Amino acid sequence: MTPLLDPSQPLHGQIRDWLRGEILTGRYPPHARLPSEKALMSQFGVSRITVRHALGVLAQEGLLSTVAGKGSFVAPPKPAQALGRLQGFAEAMRDQGYLAHNRVESLQERPASAAVARWLALAEGAPVTEIRRVRHLDGAPVSVDLTYVPVELGRRLAQEDLAGRDIFAIYEQDYGIALGYAELSIDAVAASAELAARLEVAEGAPLIHLERMTYTRDGQPLELDWIHYRGDRFRYRLRVEREGGAEG
Template identity: 55%
Template sequence: MPQIGNMQPSQNRQQAKDSVMPLSPVPLHTQIRETLRHYILDGRWPPHTQIPSESQMMSSFGVSRITIRQALGDLQKEGLIFKIIGKGSFVAKPKVFQSLSRLQGFGEAMSPAGYETCSKLLSARETEASPAVAQRFSLKPGSRVFEIQRLRYLNREPISVDVSYFLLDIGRRLVQEDLVTRDIFMILENDYGLDLTHADLQIEAICADEFLARQLGIAEGAPLLRMERMTHAGDTPVDFEFLYYRGDAFQYRLRIDRS
């Protein structure tokens, strides 16, 4: 395969052209897409590497601009590259994913995949329940709840801000626990004997405000995934959370069966 990232078009043009087969039933843009995908996935082009320009690849592969744009468009749809207007195309950082088919804490889900996780406790306090929080716990407006804010790290990079709410008795106990290295789910189940059974989820896309942007090391207004999750022990609501995940680094996956 051609070393496109390092080549001078005039020097290696024939080598590049040999990497596509004009008479193949596989379209040219598909052949080029697979070549570029190989460079990305085998680590030859690390995340945030600028890939060759459309003109360079036109010359290297000996194809038209529309063919190159089709290949790049496919890679962008897959999330393997991103474009910056006026600067070109760059290799995207691979996204971590978490399945929604099981109710798991962050560390519980990430550790089996080989990721290092930890948390930074941002705040832990008693506060007046907002209307949304009061409704989830079936409390009267103005009732007191316990709020815990944590910054979650994946392989030592900030990936999410978790804002969790609990009834006072549980919250006051949790703040005494090791919330840096342990998942709250594990504490609730193993230490407090609660049987977490299910959660109600709602996911939406939002823009990072100044606080979230500062904590996550991203630009204000950058895209985030916000999950609203109410976890139950039997029929009793236990843990209500707003989870804010970096849109450039995280995705959820869900299998849906048609019965």
């Protein structure tokens, strides 16, 4: 029996942490079957409810999936997009062997809110185009995208295949717009009922929220995005380098 030695932490939390460590260190590689609930109950001397609680948390984190009648299996690595490179979603996923597709929910003109107007350098109430999409990877929903662009640009985009193409690709390949840089802000949020339904997750499930303002090469505001990603199916990756040495 594996002893649980941290009295300050609930039993299910200790089992969760032990299993997480076994997965992250490679003891159980992707697609491997984890010990059965009965085996874990015997190993730790706990109830089935405790074991299921631990497994449920790991499933919410995207580390494992449970198949009825077969058990729990280690999930494959989540798709990742590098933060240090300005890419369209489909472009980044294609490089990793995934098939991306968009479901366009709506494309409409509306008055710019104060926040949208500020980012796009427009007057509040000026017309902008709002695009709502759900992005899919290999047929499963992974993000909900809310995009705002100046209305003249939006009228051109309304004629394009937004279900099958990245908007970034349309800018560069069709319109000759040179993309320059983007300002990003990332935080973690809980799924609202509306987002949960569109992403096919439970209300309150963890999501990654990205705010991105993209500019042309000459610094003109181009596109504002507010994107919510499923935390169990997507991650961002960033490489950082140290400059200079420690002082003192």
